[in-house]
Amino acid sequence: MIFTKKLQRAVNSSNSILSVGLDPDPVIIPRPLKQQFSDTHDQVFEFCRRVIEATKTDVVAYKPNLAFFEALGVGGWRVLEALMDTIPAAKITIADAKRGDIGSTSEMYKRTFFDQLQADAVTLNPLMGLDTLDPYLQDETKAVFVLAMTSNKGAADFLRTPVMGRRSLGEYIAELLQKKQTSSQTHIGMVVGATQTDIAGQILRVNGNSHLLIPGIGAQGGRVEDLQGVLSGHDGIPIVNSSRSIIYAGGDEENWEELVQKKAAETCQSLHSIAKHYIQTKV
Amino acid sequence: MIFTKKLQRAVNSSNSILSVGLDPDPVIIPRPLKQQFSDTHDQVFEFCRRVIEATKTDVVAYKPNLAFFEALGVGGWRVLEALMDTIPAAKITIADAKRGDIGSTSEMYKRTFFDQLQADAVTLNPLMGLDTLDPYLQDETKAVFVLAMTSNKGAADFLRTPVMGRRSLGEYIAELLQKKQTSSQTHIGMVVGATQTDIAGQILRVNGNSHLLIPGIGAQGGRVEDLQGVLSGHDGIPIVNSSRSIIYAGGDEENWEELVQKKAAETCQSLHSIAKHYIQTKV
Numbered sequence: 001m002i003f004t005k006k007l008q009r010a011v012n013s014s015n016s017i018l019s020v021g022l023d024p025d026p027v028i029i030p031r032p033l034k035q036q037f038s039d040t041h042d043q044v045f046e047f048c049r050r051v052i053e054a055t056k057t058d059v060v061a062y063k064p065n066l067a068f069f070e071a072l073g074v075g076g077w078r079v080l081e082a083l084m085d086t087i088p089a090a091k092i093t094i095a096d097a098k099r100g101d102i103g104s105t106s107e108m109y110k111r112t113f114f115d116q117l118q119a120d121a122v123t124l125n126p127l128m129g130l131d132t133l134d135p136y137l138q139d140e141t142k143a144v145f146v147l148a149m150t151s152n153k154g155a156a157d158f159l160r161t162p163v164m165g166r167r168s169l170g171e172y173i174a175e176l177l178q179k180k181q182t183s184s185q186t187h188i189g190m191v192v193g194a195t196q197t198d199i200a201g202q203i204l205r206v207n208g209n210s211h212l213l214i215p216g217i218g219a220q221g222g223r224v225e226d227l228q229g230v231l232s233g234h235d236g237i238p239i240v241n242s243s244r245s246i247i248y249a250g251g252d253e254e255n256w257e258e259l260v261q262k263k264a265a266e267t268c269q270s271l272h273s274i275a276k277h278y279i280q281t282k283v
Numbered sequence: 284m285i286f287t288k289k290l291q292r293a294v295n296s297s298n299s300i301l302s303v304g305l306d307p308d309p310v311i312i313p314r315p316l317k318q319q320f321s322d323t324h325d326q327v328f329e330f331c332r333r334v335i336e337a338t339k340t341d342v343v344a345y346k347p348n349l350a351f352f353e354a355l356g357v358g359g360w361r362v363l364e365a366l367m368d369t370i371p372a373a374k375i376t377i378a379d380a381k382r383g384d385i386g387s388t389s390e391m392y393k394r395t396f397f398d399q400l401q402a403d404a405v406t407l408n409p410l411m412g413l414d415t416l417d418p419y420l421q422d423e424t425k426a427v428f429v430l431a432m433t434s435n436k437g438a439a440d441f442l443r444t445p446v447m448g449r450r451s452l453g454e455y456i457a458e459l460l461q462k463k464q465t466s467s468q469t470h471i472g473m474v475v476g477a478t479q480t481d482i483a484g485q486i487l488r489v490n491g492n493s494h495l496l497i498p499g500i501g502a503q504g505g506r507v508e509d510l511q512g513v514l515s516g517h518d519g520i521p522i523v524n525s526s527r528s529i530i531y532a533g534g535d536e537e538n539w540e541e542l543v544q545k546k547a548a549e550t551c552q553s554l555h556s557i558a559k560h561y562i563q564t565k566v
Contacts, residue, residue, distance in 0.1 A: 025387060067384060067391035073399055074364070077357040098384055100408055101350060102435045104308060104527075108350035116356055125383055127410040127430060129437015147410060152385045154412015157459060163446045176440060244387075 003143045003187045007237055010060045010092050016268045017275040019061035021243025022048050023068050031252035041075040048083050051247050054257045055264040061092035061239050084117055093119045100125030100132045107135040114142055130180055143187040148173045148203055151193025151216030171202045178207040194222025197230045204234045211236040218245035228274050237278050240271055286426045286470045290520055293343045293375050299551045300558040302344035304526025305331050306351050314535035324358040331366050334530050337540045338547040344375035344522050367400055376402045383408030383415045390418040397425055413463055426470040431456045431486055434476025434499030454485045461490040477505025480513045487517045494519040501528035511557050520561050523554055
């Protein structure tokens with residue numbers, strides 16, 4: 001199935017544009033799980049598996065953050081592969097890798113994320129140039145989400161800097177991505193931070209059909225109202241990601257899964273004013 | 284031992300500034316090895332182990348390219364961990380990961396490359412801003428090599444673009460890195476491509492003490508003569524990396540290890556006009 005169709009179906013069936021980021025830090029896994037499982041890898045697997053189970057009716061996508069699995073060494077990859085199998089097939093899976101390299105290296109990363117992990121999408125870093133994307137662009141069932149304007153303060157260093165007559169490097173990236181899409185089978189989406197709504201409008205304007213991965217709501221302070229204004233009229237589907245504020249919503253409580261479920265439902269609901277523009281109802 | 288001291292000693296003892304990049308592609312591993320080992324992971328391990336053995340007298344550093352190990356899945360990490368143990372302790376190890384992320388994600392990558400793999404250095408991508416470097420900057424025994432001007436054609440898209448009154452984004456990155464070094468324990472080096480000698484001088488001028496990781500000689504076409512001119516007067520130590528042109532120098536020949544050894548020795552020798560400025564001889 002082509003990526004856009006799968007994403008649209010996932011939005012329709014979940015009534016949601018919320019993505020849950022899987023950033024399992026062994027230190028802050030809920031205590032009840034730590035008491036139940038002695039092995040760190042088992043704790044991480046069970047934590048993520050139960051987060052997925054608790055949130056699946058309210059989310060359109062899951063975004064495992066590769067760093068957290070790699071930090072577990074050899075066993076971390078095994079945990080990630082096993083987790084990918086527990087994510088319902090109708091959901092979008094986004095490997096948050098932020099890779100950016102060239103030629104044979106890029107080809108290897110492509111194999112890892114698309115062929116082995118079988119993620120629907122991967123996040124990429126375009127700094128080295130658009131040739132870094134090439135190995136990923138021959139698969140209409142997949143998407144790449146390319147960093148255009150990230151949600152962190154450091155985005156001011158380079159991404160918010162004016163360049164080539166554009167108001168920001170992010171805007172220039174968006175423009176080149178829009179052109180690149182014309183020769184790509186794979187959907188080229190963008191990462192645009194919810195904390196950057198003062199500048200995001202310019203970026204979306206030059207690349208209006210691009211699906212979006214939007215970090216920065218919740219813990220990072222991005223506001224849904226601001227986001228709604230910026231997204232008005234954007235044709236690509238915005239996937240709004242939240243990680244820590246959902247997956248750690250249960251603290252060390254015995255009923256942490258319920259609290260995670262509640263937080264995901266609330267977050268999904270808070271996004272409904274945006275989501276309703278992207279949900280297609282059956283005729 | 285602080286990183287600069289370890290690097291200087293490694294340069295002195297090897298009489299070399301050559302780094303060998305470990306990019307083991309299972310498809311083009313020498314046929315004699317494929318005949319000897321049936322398992323891909325064993326082939327990759329043995330290939331890299333023998334490349335290290337064949338080249339160790341002529342090189343100052345090894346740069347495993349993470350993509351090639353990750354593409355092997357769970358077993359790939361095991362292979363990489365085992366290989367790190369076979370690299371002589373006096374050599375510099377550079378995890379070529381080109382990661383760039385923030386906060387807890389960056390912290391996790393730091394643990395993976397510095398604490399688990401015990402690499403001396405890691406390559407990083409600064410696009411998201413200098414706050415991406417923070418978790419790496421508290422260890423004087425380590426270095427980060429930050430992308431400033433890469434060797435690929437795509438560098439023209441963003442890195443060679445003028446920004447903030449500087450002649451290139453790369454130059455601006457170099458300037459910010461130089462400032463960042465003043466508050467960093469970890470050495471902040473730069474990646475500057477050997478194919479970019481027309482523009483590299485500006486970059487080195489604003490950050491003259493930074494050690495360099497220089498890709499792009501050999502297969503990518505960078506010329507030692509050009510590099511020599513640009514490096515004249517640069518105080519940081521240039522580590523010149525070559526990957527494919529050395530590790531695959533033996534083709535499918537029975538004596539492939541000899542041919543790899545010969546190519547490494549030749550490449551080391553070809554760099555001597557640069558290296559001699561950085562080798563400290565005992566008094």
